[in-house]
């Protein structure tokens with residue numbers, strides 16, 4: 326029986342884990358080392374509610390993604406009505422241009438019954454009048470949406486601070502687990518020790534090799550990604566476009582995000598001028614008019630890269646009371662609702678929304 330749970334790390338995964346558990350009546354203490362929640366990868370991401378290349382993912386990612394995607398609008402509607410903050414769920418569709426594995430994508434779509442179709446490039450040029458030349462083929466998924474990460478985080482945070490059974494502690498660095506009688510019963514932190522029936526670790530890229538010290542072969546690597554931002558007219562770009570591994574995402578108010586890189590440089594999280602210029606060139610190739618626009622912001626974030634991008638969700642073997650919801654790599658926003666529901670189902674020992682086996686730490690040592 327779970328009555329009190331410690332959730333460590335307050336990115337999208339920790340915040341939503343806290344919310345999902347708290348809705349079940351569980352008392353939740355959410356611990357975050359920074360002075361504010363949601364300032365790491367979850368702030369930096371693009372907010373596309375789809376993997377970038379869904380057909381190249383492990384099938385276990387597809388299972389979780391499909392559950393999340395099918396319920397995302399309801400999820401956002403719930404957050405919006407409880408918080409009065411609009412995360413701006415914006416269904417724009419996504420065009421993949423000049424793909425080398427187009428046929429694989431179409432085969433995948435047929436297998437999973439997803440609305441992904443081949444379209445004539447003339448049709449794309451008509452829909453996206455600012456598209457650059459040099460594109461000869463395209464596929465389109467019309468139901469792909471994006472959200473504004475900082476707003477979604479703010480909405481979740483404002484709901485949590487008003488829940489009587491949730492306590493958020495910022496400036497609180499988790500340092501180690503506390504064990505007693507063969508169970509994990511709490512955590513040591515930079516502030517004080519906290520005790521609970523269960524501890525859920527949601528520290529994103531900072532899971533690092535911490536579990537190696539417990540003799541477990543479970544690790545998550547940081548994968549740096551940089552983004553740039555433009556501000557254009559509201560209707561400049563009607564849909565997400567993706568070419569040569571880079572994408573442009575339109576927000577409703579005309580902001581255009583262009584990303585991203587995949588850099589394995591440890592915990593270095595500094596944006597670089599070289600990458601800014603490379604992203605700008607990619608942006609101009611896709612949308613030549615951006616040559617006249619200013620880059621108004623440039624940032625980077627550290628994605629939590631678990632092996633094959635498959636998150637760890639479940640209890641840690643040999644450490645009863647210690648749980649993971651970590652390692653969502655490039656897909657933390659699209660995976661969040663299903664991942665947190667699955668973790669909650671496992672913790673409450675009830676029917677699970679998908680087969681939990683691919684994510685369980687015990688099966689991945």
Ligand SMILES: Cc1cc2nc3c(=O)[nH]c(=O)nc-3n(C[C@H](O)[C@H](O)[C@H](O)COP(=O)(O)OP(=O)(O)OC[C@H]3O[C@@H](n4cnc5c(N)ncnc54)[C@H](O)[C@@H]3O)c2cc1C
Nearest residue numbers: 334336338358367370371372373499529550626657658659
């Ligand atoms: C450039 C970029 C683009 C992306 N685009 C997309 C996209 O379009 N769609 C999508 O679905 N995903 C995208 N992602 C991925 C997504 O952002 C991540 O998968 C997601 O944010 C991971 O969430 P998280 O909560 O696990 O990690 P984080 O947001 O990094 O949160 C982890 C939290 O744990 C805290 N923490 C760490 N160590 C400790 C400790 N010892 N004690 C206490 N607290 C601790 C950190 O301070 C942090 O707040 C993108 C990521 C990047 C960087």
